[in-house]
Amino acid sequence: MALFGAAATTSTAGSTIGDLKNDVAIASPPDDTVTDLTFSPTADILAVSSWDKKVRIYQIASNGASEGKHIYEHDDVVFNVDFSKDGNKLASCGADKQAKVCDLQSLQTVQVAAHDNVVRCARFFELPNSNGPMLVTGSWDKTIKYWDLRSPNPVGTVTCQDRIFSMDVRNSLLVVGTAERYINVINLQDPLKFYKTLQSPLKWQTRVVSCFTDASGFAIGSIEGRCAIQYVEDKDASANFSFKCHRDPPAGNTTQVYTVNDISFHPQHGTFSTAGSDGTFHFWDKDAKHRLKGYPTVGGSIVATTFNSSGTIFAYAVGYDWSKGYFANNPNYPNKVMLHPIQGDECKPRPSVKKR
Structure with a gap:
């Protein structure tokens, strides 16, 4: 049976316009705008953080049905969530200047990290000689800190x-x-020093960085509707490039540009998504420098995205991202998390064309 019960059909083979008709909303979404989404690496379990100070964990069935499994709170807005490699732990961090870890077996939550200001990011990692997952946190206090969860x-x-x-x-x-x-x-x-420091090739504020699937580089998204592809090693520098995305067609001398809010890499194919304030998401092939699919607007800004571990589900959150300030927010603005089944060649790289 096809994921979510029905295979997507497009009117023209190889069409670059994607279809949203099989997308389904998760049940009982957060009460306020979502800040982050992440899937477990070992199961179709989705964690969602929100401005409502809560972290929600959902079980996603093969037909797209969702069921809330657990919920826990921070003392302020939660900005980031991340699963450990074994899927047994979930880290979260936020404006309460701390990071917490929830044990998915016992559902016990403990504070594991603290900073002097908002903790914006938390990520699990593992070192060869460590006895379990470690956590790295990044804060508005201008520091990153590494944590052994037992200390x-x-x-x-x-x-x-x-x-x-x-x-x-x-x-x-x-x-x-x-x-x-x-x-x-x-x-x-060698975690206590910078291997390399650069300034973003994009002219405006960085919104998101996202590592390639093979860890050879990373993508950068900014507030001016641009994305940069950057390799770590100098020998690959000729492959670095940036491109425009999430902008309206020019009208006279004016082009409306939108923030790139999130970038997610497909776990198998190494292709990636961009999603923005314009309410659209797109799939790209960085090696072919080609857009694979673009999708119609979903009716509100897309604030966060993630793929599941098998690359068969693309989750995206719709909500107000404050890109138009206080006055554009209203009680009727959509607030939801959608599941998009990946079907056919939506995220597959383009076949390489060999030059004669």
């Missing part, structure tokens, strides 16, 4: 140039995006 004090601290806005980990690659467009690359085998 109340950080095992290491690195000071960055400015407030941490976004962070991602893949294997031994840690990428940290700060205010003033600094990007720090850290090799987690």
Whole structure:
């Protein structure tokens, strides 16, 4: 049986316009705008953090049905969630200046990290000689801290140039995006120093950094409707590029541009999604420098995205992202989490064309 019960059909083979008709909403979404989404690496379990100060955990069935399994709270807005590699632990962090870890077996939640300001990002990682997962947190206090979950004090601290806005980990690659467009690359085998520091090739504020599936580089999304593809090693620098996305067609001398709110990489194919304030998401092939699929607007800004571990579900959250300020918010603005079944060639890379 096809995922979510029905296979998507497109009117033209290879069409670049995607279809939303099989997308389903999760039951009992958060009461306020979602801040982050993440799937467990070992099961179709989705964790959702929100401005309502809560973390919700849902079980997703093969037909797209969702069931709330657990909920726990922070003292303020929760900004980030991340599962451990074995799927047994969930980390969350937020404006209450702390990070917590929920044990998915016992459903016990404990505080494991603290900063002097908002904790914007939390990511699990594992080192070869460690006895279990470790956590790295990034804060508006301009530091990243490393935590052994059995100890109340950080095992290491690195000071960055400015407030941490976004962070991602893949294997031994840690990428940290700060205010003033600094990007720090850290090799987690040598975690207390920067392997490389650069300023974003994009001209405006960094919104998101996301590591490639193979950890050879990372993508950067900014508030001006652009995305950059950046490789870690200098030998690959010729493959770096940036491109425009999430902008309306020019009208006269004006082009309306939108924030790129999230970037997620497909776990198998290495292709990736961008999602933005314009309410659209797109799938891209970075190696072919090609857009695979673009989707119609979903009726509100897309604030967070993630793929499940098998790459068969793309989850996206719709909610107000404050890109148009206080006055554009209203009680009727959509607030939901949608599940999009990946079917056919939606996320598959383009076949390479060999030159004669």
